[in-house]
Amino acid sequence: MTMGKNETPAESPTGAMECDVLVVGGGINGAGIARDAAGRGLSVVLCEQDDLGAHTSSASSKLIHGGLRYLQYYEFGLVRKALREREVLMRSAPHLIRELRFVMPHVKGLRPAWMLRCGLFLYDRLARRELLAASRQVALRQHQAGVPLAAGMERGFVYSDASVDDARLVVLNAVAAAEHGARVLTRTRCVSVAAHGGRWHAELRREDGSRVAVRAASLVNAGGAWAMKLHALADGARQRPLRLVKGSHIVVRKLFDHDHAYIFQHPDGRIVFAIPYQSGYTLVGTTDMEYDGDPARVGISTSEVDYLCELSNTYFRSRITAGDVVWSYAGVRPLIDNGAGSAQALTRDYEIVADQRNAPLLSVFGGKVTTYRTLAEQALDQLGEMIAIPGKAWTATACLPGGDLLGAAASNESVAHFPAFAAGLAVRYPWLPPALLQRYARAYGTRVHRMLDGCGDSAGMGAEIAPQLYERELAYLVKAEWARTADDVLWRRTKLGLDVPPFAAAAVGEWLRRNSGNDSGSGNIAGAGSA
Incomplete structure (x- = not known):
């Protein structure tokens, strides 16, 4: 039985966090699944052992593409699926x-x-x-x-x-999940999971050593390169050749x-x-x-x-x-592993494996950034065959956070409107340098107004901790996007690491240590329904 639309995970009398879905893995597939699930009314916990998108999902070619080269391997179904998704994603995130x-x-x-x-x-x-x-x-x-x-x-x-900023795409999906009630726990590793009484009992461990118990009606294994390791933890799960x-x-x-x-x-x-x-x-x-x-x-x-x-x-x-x-x-x-001889010839398509012999389990194998949304949609449809899901598929026409340039519904017009949106920022915030505003427009879209809320002049931006990186933005990244380290900020949230001087990482790290607090896994979003 589900907990009701947009409810956040609750604590049981034993202190365990109760939810409909536990998603393990905070890459693009895990974040996309958490977003879709939370938007359908399920209570969701997403745990990621490091930062969101810290591994494969931030190491792509930064493209949303059909995969022209896959035609030579006759992967027409994969290419068609990816080609359809290109414009769906462009409409959902015209800033990104x-x-x-x-x-x-x-x-x-x-x-x-x-x-x-x-x-x-x-x-x-x-x-x-x-x-x-x-x-x-x-x-x-x-x-x-x-x-x-x-x-x-x-x-x-x-x-x-x-083209896409892959790491930010992951973060925006996690933000959307949190705003629909999901609890997002970064730097929180799943150390054990077992089925009891038709539910999953998982133990999570934060980087400070503290433990979190989760009781979930279903488990989604989106561990990426670690997916088979989680498979081994989930007793009775069938293996897949990777x-x-x-x-x-x-x-x-x-x-x-x-x-x-x-x-x-x-x-x-x-x-x-x-x-x-x-x-x-x-x-x-x-x-x-x-x-x-x-x-x-x-x-x-x-x-x-x-x-x-x-x-x-x-x-x-x-x-x-x-x-x-x-x-x-x-x-x-x-x-x-589709039997191809070379690494280049291996399929980039995904497979979603369902297993409910002990408790409802979905494991995701393979995939690429371009097809993450349709993968998530398919995963939730399959999960719906094992547990009750209140809502229906919804992400194909919904904007990602910051993409609502012309309203909440994704549209072709919003894609064409981006230059006007960016130009409007210069009128609204004339005291900010044009290059900085352009970066803000691309990275945050309409969320730039949240970040700059109450800021009427350059003094309101706070100190410039690194070139073009002000306290105002750092505070937003900590509060709204789970940033905890200099790498989170300079390489995954902003890409400023390419241009800042060597001392910048230490300066940003020191600011974060002073201002981030101690709960690296809280994942609370300002104005959202996170627990």
């Missing part, structure tokens, strides 16, 4: 997700031009488009995108996908001045992107390599850095070396 035009140069000796043209023809038509432009062929000698390319690439193709694949990226000073991205087909079978990033940089990646280590300790290798630099030098006139890399990151994707 925007169209990105890709240039695919034709390289002699690799796939012939007719094959590329056919692939893009299919890509354009597998799902309906209302916001994104169709593909077309271009003469690179006459196109701005041809200028930075190495000699020999004379023609290519341009098509559309979208392969861990490491993807690494490098960031260098910008290699070109226009706003298009590149997709390069490489002789070794990999597809690599070069993407405009944070105005002054280019993001190059990714590698696909089998990984058998600890997912928490994954990092880019020297050979991967050299590989990405060499690949960049193959296609661009401007040459780079390992010394030009200003930032790099790596993540581990838990992919379903």
Whole structure:
């Protein structure tokens, strides 16, 4: 029996937290499922062992895309599903997700031009488009995108996908979940779980060592690279073959001045992107390599850095070396083992496994950022076959926090309205620098008004703890977005880590230590219904 619409998890007489759904894993899939479940009227607890999106979900290529390269593996169903989701997500978060035009140069000796043209023809038509432009062929000698390319690439193709701040996408889903009544516990590890009397009894442990008992009617395993470990904890759960694949990226000073991205087909079978990033940089990646280590300790290798630099030098006139890399990151994707020989050929589709032999259990395997919302919707539909769910699917037409530029309902018009929204901020807050306002508009959307509520001049912003990072924003990130460390702020919430001086991390960390309080797992949201 459910607890009633938008009720928060309650404590039982034994001190345990009672809920309808315990979601383990605070990456994009777990946050998306928590949001959907809470919005359907279920009481939800979401626990994450580290920061939200701290691992795989913040180590992507920062794209919302159909997956053009998956067509070569005949994954038409996955591509169609992802293509449908591109514009759904653009409408739900017009501040965070925007169209990105890709240039695919034709390289002699690799796939012939007719094959590329056919692939893009299919890509354009597998799902309906209302916001994104169709593909077309271009003469690179006459196109701005041809200028930075190495000699020999004379023609290519341009098509559309979208870019996203992946870590913020995770946080916004968690915020939405909390505003629908979910309890979000960051830095809280699930250390044991067992079924008793048709319910799940879980023990969670915060980083300070304190313990939280949870009694849940159902359990959702969204542990990502740790999903099989949780499977082992959940007695009687069936195993699924997974392969861990490491993807690494490098960031260098910008290699070109226009706003298009590149997709390069490489002789070794990999597809690599070069993407405009944070105005002054280019993001190059990714590698696909089998990984058998600890997912928490994954990092880019020297050979991967050299590989990405060499690949960049193959296609661009401007040459780079390992010394030009200003930032790099790596993540581990838990992919379903579909028998493919290479890591590149493994399916990026997801599988949701239901099991109610002991108590209702859903385990999520695989997936990609683009399909997280439809994955969550499908997960809740399957959960509804095991427990009573008051509400119906709702996220396809709902805005994520900050995306309600023209009201609560997602719309094509809100996507087109973003430039006017951003311009309006300059009128409303004329005392803030234009570059800062533009960052606020993209990161927070309409939530910028909450962050700046009661602030009428620059003095109200408080001290500038790091360049372009004021106490006002830090306080908001602590109160509304579970920020607890300098990395949370500089790399996942703002991306300011690319531009701030070396002392900034220590200064931000010290401010957080003074102002965050001791309860790193409280997850309370100002004005929300969190417990």
